[in-house]
Amino acid sequence: MVHNEELALDTGVAHGTPVAINGETKPNQRLYEPRERFIITKNVVVIGLAFMIHFTAFHGTSNLQSSVNADKALGTTTLAVIYGSLILSNIFLPMTVISWFGCRLTMALALFAYMPYIAAQFYPRFETLIPAALMVGFGGGPLWCSKCTYLSTVSEALTKVRGSESRKDVNTVKFFGLFFIFYQMAQVWGNLISSSVLTLSAATPANESLLELELEPLEASISRVGELCGARFCPGISAEVNPNLVPPAPEQIQLLNSIFLACMAGAVIMMIFGVSSLKRYGVNRGDTGDGISGLKLLTVTINLLRKRRQILMLPITMFIGLEEAFLAVDFTRSFVACGWGISKIGFAMICFGVANAIAAGIAGALVERIGRVTLAAICAVLNLCLLAYMYNWEAREGDYLMYCTFAAIWGICDGVWLVVVNAFYGILFPNHLIAAYSNFRLWESTGSVIGYVISSQLCTSTKLIILICVMVVGCVGYGLIEYRVWQKQKNLENMLSD
Numbered sequence: 123m124v125h126n127e128e129l130a131l132d133t134g135v136a137h138g139t140p141v142a143i144n145g146e147t148k149p150n151q152r153l154y155e156p157r158e159r160f161i162i163t164k165n166v167v168v169i170g171l172a173f174m175i176h177f178t179a180f181h182g183t184s185n186l187q188s189s190v191n192a193d194k195a196l197g198t199t200t201l202a203v204i205y206g207s208l209i210l211s212n213i214f215l216p217m218t219v220i221s222w223f224g225c226r227l228t229m230a231l232a233l234f235a236y237m238p239y240i241a242a243q244f245y246p247r248f249e250t251l252i253p254a255a256l257m258v259g260f261g262g263g264p265l266w267c268s269k270c271t272y273l274s275t276v277s278e279a280l281t282k283v284r285g286s287e288s289r290k291d292v293n294t295v296k297f298f299g300l301f302f303i304f305y306q307m308a309q310v311w312g313n314l315i316s317s318s319v320l321t322l323s324a325a326t327p328a329n330e331s332l333l334e335l336e337l338e339p340l341e342a343s344i345s346r347v348g349e350l351c352g353a354r355f356c357p358g359i360s361a362e363v364n365p366n367l368v369p370p371a372p373e374q375i376q377l378l379n380s381i382f383l384a385c386m387a388g389a390v391i392m393m394i395f396g397v398s399s400l401k402r403y404g405v406n407r408g409d410t411g412d413g414i415s416g417l418k419l420l421t422v423t424i425n426l427l428r429k430r431r432q433i434l435m436l437p438i439t440m441f442i443g444l445e446e447a448f449l450a451v452d453f454t455r456s457f458v459a460c461g462w463g464i465s466k467i468g469f470a471m472i473c474f475g476v477a478n479a480i481a482a483g484i485a486g487a488l489v490e491r492i493g494r495v496t497l498a499a500i501c502a503v504l505n506l507c508l509l510a511y512m513y514n515w516e517a518r519e520g521d522y523l524m525y526c527t528f529a530a531i532w533g534i535c536d537g538v539w540l541v542v543v544n545a546f547y548g549i550l551f552p553n554h555l556i557a558a559y560s561n562f563r564l565w566e567s568t569g570s571v572i573g574y575v576i577s578s579q580l581c582t583s584t585k586l587i588i589l590i591c592v593m594v595v596g597c598v599g600y601g602l603i604e605y606r607v608w609q610k611q612k613n614l615e616n617m618l619s620d
Contacts, residue, residue, distance in 0.1 A: 170304030182312025207259025235261025302482030309475025317468030352517030438596030443569025481537030
């Protein structure tokens with residue numbers, strides 16, 4: 123890993139060449155030309171675009187799993203396998219894979235590992251989806267660790283280009299914010315595509331006759347939506363009880379899968395040919411992770427758990443995984459599909475994606491103006507109010523305004539949490555980036571697995587209470603570590619002023 127003092131300033135000197143800085147000659151410094159600022163930003167944008175195109179397909183497919191593949195809980199089981207294998211992936215794979223291939227090629231190979239998951243949707247069975255889900259999980263660990271490492275490294279390089287060490291934390295937050303603008307827009311495009319495809323045949327004669335046959339039970343079910351949907355939803359409610367839960371036609375699903383498979387192939391090509399290697403910034407294969415590789419990542423990850431700041435960050439990290447699982451499975455099924463219809467899931471999730479992207483985009487600017495702690499506190503209050511209101515709200519048939527509002531506010535909260543917590547991990551553990559982000563994905567994935575497992579076991583009201591409890595504990599832990607960081611900075615300032 124290139125340490126903080128090894129990234130450098132302003133002209134194109136070859137790596138390892140001694141250079142004079144402030145009258146002092148230092149070996150192994152790298153100096154960059156001013157145009158490097160544009161190149162760094164271009165790399166972040168291309169990574170963001172590749173992730174956006176890729177997760178357009180993945181999110182568009184995953185958001186439908188609990189409703190489309192509801193038989194024998196195939197969809198939720200598949201998602202649980204993805205995040206369960208992601209736990210193992212985060213422990214054992216990132217260091218080895220990144221040291222072999224470097225961050226750029228690791229991202230490309232990991233994106234490719236997601237493609238069988240989309241291909242398996244053409245024949246959705248346990249024997250096809252479960253192995254494909256394992257591939258997604260095993261690719262996810264290296265993918266997200268290499269992405270986070272890449273962004274943290276180039277944000278540090280940008281600090282050197284600008285010649286201002288004081289902007290390092292701000293640059294990190296801004297780059298993560300820029301990335302998450304693109305990443306969260308995947309929700310918009312993925313759900314726009316899925317909603318368009320799933321409503322293509324809404325006016326065909328066959329469907330018109332089907333609608334006539336179902337009109338009577340549908341009218342009878344409207345009065346029961348308040349009893350069956352929203353926080354009152356429990357596992358076991360079927361399409362016979364609520365016609366809104368009738369799955370789409372197989373032809374529509376196959377067309378959707380074809381589009382999504384092409385998206386993933388395009389993302390792999392962009393990553394290979396559009397992103398610069400970290401060699402440009404003095405990082406070679408095998409340099410990442412402080413020179414350790416293979417199973418030693420497990421030791422480093424466990425050692426980080428001995429640090430108080432890592433332990434305090436675990437609850438809020440798990441909350442992010444829990445709330446993402448709730449959104450993908452329970453919100454889409456309990457609220458939107460149950461009260462509005464499966465084909466409308468995409469429209470609600472578009473609202474989530476737009477709000478999420480906007481929140482991620484402005485998070486960096488807000489951190490600079492009001493501070494990271496203030497932004498996190500506002501987000502926590504908003505998130506708590508949303509969960510409490512959803513718990514008490516009575517669902518109504520086709521109440522699209524409320525479903526979209528819930529999704530949008532959820533998107534704002536999720537966008538802020540992702541940017542703030544991701545960036546904070548980079549700030550807390552600057553010399554152990556891969557291990558730190560491995561821990562982040564490990565505990566986020568643990569939260570997601572718990573969310574998917576309890577999805578088929580508990581009613582939605584119980585899951586909302588669990589979310590509220592975990593969030594409160596997480597905010598307390600996050601607040602304590604922020605206080606410790608502030609205290610250390612204040613002590614350092616006092617020492618420098620004496």
